[in-house]
Structures are given as C-alpha cells and as structure tokens.
Amino acid sequence: TPIKYEIVKRLFAAKDKPISGQQLADELQISRTAVWKYMKQLEEEGYEFEATRKKGYLLQKSPDTLDPSKIKALLETERFGREIIYEESLTSTQTIAHQLAQEGALDGTLVICEEQTEGRGRLMREWKSQKGKGIWMSIIMRPDVAPYQAPQFTLVAAVALTYAIFDVTGVSPAIKWPNDLLINGMKCTGILTEMQADPDRVNAIIMGIGINVNHQQEDFGEEIASIATSLRISLGKEIDRAALVAKILYYMEAFSKQYVAEGFEKIKTLWEKNSCTIGNRIKATTLRETFIGKAVGITKDGVLQLLLDDGTIKEIISADIELEK
Ligand code: BTX
Structure with a gap:
C-alpha cells in the first residue's frame, strides 16, 4: 500500500480525533518532513484537513475516488477485496465476475466500475448505473454451501449493507424483501445474487450490489426519478465511496462467515429487525x-x-x- 493511503487509513480510523504529525511519523517510520510532504500531496488530490499545531491533522473532506489502492488501504478484511478489478466502464460487473469466476478467481475478488452500460436487475430488468455517482460492484464468493442455500445470501447481503451504510453515513435503510434497501420508501440499493453450481455444490456466488450514493435528484433519469433515491439526498452531503466499499466488504465477509458457520438464525433476526416488509x-x-x-x-x-x-x-x-x- 502506498504510504499516502496508510495516512488516509489512519485519518479515517481516527474519526473526529486529530492525529499528530509525530504519531504518523512514528507509526509509519518516516520523518516529520516526509509526513508533511505526503499531506501536501494529499491536499493536491483534493483531501482537506484541519491542521492545528498542537493536536495535529483532522480529516475534513476526501475526494470521492474508487482507486483500488485507496479501497485496499481502508480494508479490514481477510480475503474480501484483496483482489480488485476496477474499470471506468464495464457492460455489467456481474457479467465480468461470472467470467472471472469460471477462470478460477479467488474467494472475495471484487469487480467494480464507475459506470455500467448494461447494468441489470432481476429478470433481465435494467439497472441504471450513472457514471461516478454510485457503487456498482460484484463480489465473487466461494462459500462451502449447497445450491439451495444461495438465495439466503441475498438476505445476508441485505443485512451487511444495512450495517455498512449505517456505519459510514448514519442513515438506516429499511430492507424490502427480497432484494432492495429503501430510504423513506424510495429505492437506494439493489442486490442481485447469482451462482455457478454443480448439482450438489456451489462453485461461486456472484453477489451484485448497486447503490445510489452521490446522485442528486436531477441525476436520476425520468424512468426512475419517482422511485429512486441516493444516500447523498438523504444525508445532505457527499459520501466517500471507497470508504463505503471497504465497509461493505468487511460486513459481507463477517456475515457470510457467520452464516456458513452458524446457520441462518442470527441473520434472520437481524434481517427481520431491519425490514419494512414484515408486519405489513x-x-x-x-x-x-x-x-x-x-x-x-x-x-x-x-x-x-x-x-x-x-x-x-x-x-x-x-x-x-x-x-x-
Ligand atoms: P430489481 O430487478 O429488483 O430492480 C430493477 C428495477 O429497479 C428496474 O426495473 C427499475 O424499475 C429500478 N431501477 C433501475 N435502476 C435503478 C437505480 N439505479 N436505483 C433505483 N431503482 C432502479 C435489483 O433488481 C438488483 C440490481 C443489482 C444491480 C447491481 S449493480 C452491480 C451488479 N452488476 C449488474 O449488472 N447488476 C448488479
């Protein structure tokens, strides 16, 4: 990982506590002058800090890029996101992930892009994927499960996404069975679970996740303007997509591990707690x-x-x- 992203990682982790230049220098085993130079470099890339001489640096703003080395610097996972395929534009991250899975891609491989030209939902419906605004990603997962268990991963993902979105933004979306997350009744996230399997064994689950993140109302085309919303609309400010991707990978890894080891019971409880479907x-x-x-x-x-x-x-x-x- 480049040192500048090691610094970004620490600034993110510190949340609203400043970190001193000395602490960064010690932890990364570089000089104070080197720290200062990296901070200048980050500022040129669009990062903003509040710097006080006594206390140190406090991150105010980070540029919204999906640079894989930034995502990797923010990761807290064992396997998920350790392999990242990132492109400006793809037909669909699902399609590419399917190909890579067939070619033997590792568990946790992430395919992510700025724009999809043929993004899809269930039943070959279209999924609008505006350039630079959202998170359009697919995770190749290789859990040791039987094919009938694959649909449960949609529910695992819904819970993981609710946790990740809440952690990063403070917004609590509601889960609409089976595969949507809503804010104020409007869709902000869709989940598409597909698999490659033998009759009795799953070879790969291709977990597709689409999140409207930094869209403003006018970014949604006519077709979905009345049903779609974004995290930014709800929060009133821009969100760092890389930070959200890293959190999603963290919770996806943690909850799928829990599901495989302990079964569905705990996931089911969390799912029901966050659902807007049950009881209605x-x-x-x-x-x-x-x-x-x-x-x-x-x-x-x-x-x-x-x-x-x-x-x-x-x-x-x-x-x-x-x-x-
Ligand atoms: P779904 O079939 O439940 O929902 C599709 C429907 O949602 C569409 O028919 C349309 O009405 C509406 N819609 C389309 N685009 C959006 C949007 N951006 N925001 C809100 N509503 C929309 C949901 O399918 C599963 C979607 C998964 C998308 C991911 S993105 C990464 C991966 N690659 C890919 O091609 N698909 C997945």
Missing part, C-alpha cells in the same frame, strides 16, 4: 399470480410467509412486492 399488508406478484396478505415472517430459507385473508399461510419464494394501503 402487501401485494406479492409472482410470475403467474398475485397474492395479498400480511407479511408475517421469513422462514429459515428466506421464504416470505404471507397470511392470506382466508387464514392460510402462503409461502412466497420469489416475487415483486408492494405495500397495500
């Missing part, structure tokens, strides 16, 4: 039918349980849902 009357549209009822819970397989008006429970494996008023 909803309309679920599957490929063939529509059901209306009260969402009462999810099973340990992540299947949605709907209490229909005739008192029976209908289990919904896959559907689009809307709140019923």
Whole structure:
C-alpha cells in the first residue's frame, strides 16, 4: 500500500480525533518532513484537513475516488477485496465476475466500475448505473454451501449493507424483501445474487450490489426519478465511496462467515429487525399470480410467509412486492 493511503487509513480510523504529525511519523517510520510532504500531496488530490499545531491533522473532506489502492488501504478484511478489478466502464460487473469466476478467481475478488452500460436487475430488468455517482460492484464468493442455500445470501447481503451504510453515513435503510434497501420508501440499493453450481455444490456466488450514493435528484433519469433515491439526498452531503466499499466488504465477509458457520438464525433476526416488509399488508406478484396478505415472517430459507385473508399461510419464494394501503 502506498504510504499516502496508510495516512488516509489512519485519518479515517481516527474519526473526529486529530492525529499528530509525530504519531504518523512514528507509526509509519518516516520523518516529520516526509509526513508533511505526503499531506501536501494529499491536499493536491483534493483531501482537506484541519491542521492545528498542537493536536495535529483532522480529516475534513476526501475526494470521492474508487482507486483500488485507496479501497485496499481502508480494508479490514481477510480475503474480501484483496483482489480488485476496477474499470471506468464495464457492460455489467456481474457479467465480468461470472467470467472471472469460471477462470478460477479467488474467494472475495471484487469487480467494480464507475459506470455500467448494461447494468441489470432481476429478470433481465435494467439497472441504471450513472457514471461516478454510485457503487456498482460484484463480489465473487466461494462459500462451502449447497445450491439451495444461495438465495439466503441475498438476505445476508441485505443485512451487511444495512450495517455498512449505517456505519459510514448514519442513515438506516429499511430492507424490502427480497432484494432492495429503501430510504423513506424510495429505492437506494439493489442486490442481485447469482451462482455457478454443480448439482450438489456451489462453485461461486456472484453477489451484485448497486447503490445510489452521490446522485442528486436531477441525476436520476425520468424512468426512475419517482422511485429512486441516493444516500447523498438523504444525508445532505457527499459520501466517500471507497470508504463505503471497504465497509461493505468487511460486513459481507463477517456475515457470510457467520452464516456458513452458524446457520441462518442470527441473520434472520437481524434481517427481520431491519425490514419494512414484515408486519405489513402487501401485494406479492409472482410470475403467474398475485397474492395479498400480511407479511408475517421469513422462514429459515428466506421464504416470505404471507397470511392470506382466508387464514392460510402462503409461502412466497420469489416475487415483486408492494405495500397495500
Ligand atoms: P430489481 O430487478 O429488483 O430492480 C430493477 C428495477 O429497479 C428496474 O426495473 C427499475 O424499475 C429500478 N431501477 C433501475 N435502476 C435503478 C437505480 N439505479 N436505483 C433505483 N431503482 C432502479 C435489483 O433488481 C438488483 C440490481 C443489482 C444491480 C447491481 S449493480 C452491480 C451488479 N452488476 C449488474 O449488472 N447488476 C448488479
């Protein structure tokens, strides 16, 4: 890792406590003058510090770049994000991640870009991926699980994303079953879980994550303007995407490890706590039918349980849902 990013990492970790030039010099085993030079260099790149002679440096602003070496400097993971494929523009990070997985890419490999020209959601729907505004990424995961468990990773990811977004921004999105995060009822995040598998074993899970981060209202095209929102709109200020990516990788690694080791129970509890689906009357549209009822819970397989008006429970494996008023 370049030393300048070692400095950035420490400034991020310190949050609102200043770090002295001496401390940085000691920890990185460089001179005070070298620290000062790196700080100048970072300032030229758009970082802003509050520098007080007695206390040291306090990070005020960091430029919003997805430079892989910056992401890596901020990582707190064992494997996730240790391998990063980063491009300005890709068709879809999912498509590229599928290819890399087939070629043997390691567990935790990250594919990320500034813009997708063919970003996709479920059922080949389009996912709008404006340049430089969001996080468009896919993680190649190689958990030791059976194919029927793959859909649960959507719920694992939803919990991990809620934690990461809260840590970095203080905003708490609500999880809408099965694969969206909402803020004030508007979509800020979509999750797309795909897999490569043999009949009894998963070879790879390709975890696609799309987050509207620094969009302003006018950045959303007409098609999604009335249903989409961004973290920036909700927070009122710009967010450092690299810092958020690093946190996402941290929680994705931690929660998937927990899921594989201990099963779904704990994830299910966290999921239900953060969900805006459970407890509400909803309309679920599957490929063939529509059901209306009260969402009462999810099973340990992540299947949605709907209490229909005739008192029976209908289990919904896959559907689009809307709140019923
Ligand atoms: P989904 O099928 O649940 O949602 C797709 C629907 O969401 C679209 O039909 C549209 O109405 C709406 N939509 C499209 N773009 C946006 C947006 N930017 N913000 C809010 N709403 C939108 C959700 O699918 C899963 C999306 C995963 C996207 C990631 S990005 C990285 C990876 N690569 C890739 O091609 N897909 C995944």
